[in-house]
Amino acid sequence: MARIAPHAGPPDAVTNCLLLRADLRNLFDRHLLWLDDDFTVRVATSITDATYRHWDGRLLHLPLDPADWPDPESLRRHRAARCG
Structure with missing residues (x-):
């Protein structure tokens, strides 16, 4: 499981997590994989x-429930971190 934002509310809140296999999580954590x-x-x-x-x-x-979707603002910050 990859955390989108390391300190955004409860660390394991479903909206702050992506279920990724280990190699994809590594790319996500290194900002080599992100979501638009x-x-x-x-x-x-x-x-x-x-x-x-x-x-x-x-x-x-x-x-299925949009309330469980990844937090868009956390995803934006994740993207910004790769550029910054």
Whole structure:
């Protein structure tokens, strides 16, 4: 499980977590994988391995209840951290 924001409210709140396999979590934590505002997965162009490139442009599978979706503001801050 990847935490979107390390200190945003309860650390394991469903809106602050993404269920990712270990290698994708590592990319997320290193800001080489992120989500756009519409929950599209993006992979840094520096990642050339086809194992990971195929995720770029795919939509995240979201919970049925929008109240359980990842927090958009935390995702924006995560994206901003990769650029900053």
